[in-house]
Structures are given as C-alpha cells and as structure tokens.
C-alpha cells in the first residue's frame with residue numbers, strides 16, 4: 001500500500017469515527033508519527049497534507065528539522081530534562097510531560113527563549129510498568145503544580161494505551177481519560193486551556209476518536225512497519 005492509499009483509508013475511518021462522537025473530521029488532528037522514517041517518505045506524506053509531525057526522540061527532530069520545512073513538530077516521546085534546551089524553539093506541542101521537574105525545566109528554558117510552551121500531561125492510564133506517564137490518580141495534583149508555571153500552557157492530556165490486538169479493549173482507558181480531562185478542565189486552573197486529548201495510534205485510533213480524542217498519533221498506518229535495523 002502506498003502512503004497515499006494509507007492516508008485515504010485513515011481519512012475515511014477518521015470521518016466515520018468523528019461522526020460517531022458528534023464531531024467532524026476537521027475537529028481531529030491527524031499527527032503523522034515520522035520516527036525512523038526517512039526524509040523522502042516523510043516529504044511524501046507532507047505533500048499529501050500531513051503538516052504536523054510527531055517524533056519521540058529529540059535527536060531525530062534535530063536531524064530532520066532543516067530538511068523538512070513548512071511543518072510543525074510535536075514531541076511525543078519521553079523527554080529527558082537535559083534535552084529540553086535543544087527543542088524549546090522547535091516544537092509546537094510537547095505531549096509527554098509527566099513530572100513537575102520536567103515542567104520546571106521547560107519553563108526555565110522558555111523563560112530564556114522568551115516564549116511559552118504548550119504541553120500535554122501524559123497519563124499512564126493502564127498502569128503499565130514499561131511506560132512513562134503520571135499515574136491517573138496523581139494527574140490532577142501534577143496539573144495543579146504545573147499550572148503555577150507561567151511559561152507553560154497546559155493544553156490537555158495524552159496517553160499511550162496498551163497494545164491490544166482487540167482495540168475495543170482499550171475503550172475503557174479512553175473513557176477514563178475523557179473523564180479525567182473533563183474534571184481537570186472544570187478546575188479552571190491558571191495557565192491552562194484544556195483543548196486536546198491526544199490518544200489513539202494505528203491500532204486503536206478509531207475507538208479513541210469515538211471516545212473523544214482530538215489528536216491521533218499515527219505512524220505505521222501511514223508509513224508501514226518501522227525498520228529499527230538502520
């Protein structure tokens with residue numbers, strides 16, 4: 001399957017899932033996850049309309065940044081505090097803030113760069129040991145602390161659901177995320193503008209959108225299987 005065909009299929013499914021949740025396709029951002037993908041293939045996707053790209057490693061954003069102009073970058077993977085300084089002037093949204101320490105470092109670097117940074121708080125909904133993200137029961141407390149940092153704007157929540165061959169099994173996590181999102185939104189915290197629920201990947205994005213996701217992060221579904229050998 002070509003990238004164009006893959007994108008057509010995703011567009012149809014997104015349209016359908018958006019309708020099921022009372023929304024339109026245009027209410028959902030398709031974030032193309034370009035990790036491990038080479039520049040020519042990413043450019044194909046960009047030409048087909050993918051103008052926002054997600055990477056999970058700082059180094060990979062830095063390598064691709066100048067080669068792919070006219071796009072916006074999202075950092076979606078675990079971020080080490082010592083790497084924040086390299087991307088603070090390059091990314092539109094950091095999806096993976098899961099500690100106050102990381103929030104403070106982003107805030108400090110933003111102060112120097114004289115900007116503010118939009119962030120999502122990453123929640124480990126299923127409590128998987130291998131995954132980063134704050135525990136669901138600690139998410140509100142973390143948001144309250146992060147909301148004291150003037151250089152950050154909390155834009156919502158992000159989760160990476162478990163891989164499950166039956167995507168329907170993740171519906172419970174997406175529902176809980178939406179509830180948590182609504183509760184935090186209702187707190188009306190400073191430096192907070194709860195707009196985005198980043199959840200759903202190739203395997204489960206339709207279920208995620210049905211439950212309220214407005215950003216889906218899709219890699220394999222667009223570019224095909226990743227090759228980590230290179």
Ligand SMILES: *Cc1c(COP(=O)(O)O)cnc(C)c1O
Nearest residue numbers: 033056076201202217218219220
């Ligand atoms: C790799 C990755 C994705 C995309 O995964 P696919 O299953 O290839 O769609 C989404 N989110 C994060 C955080 C990732 O690291």
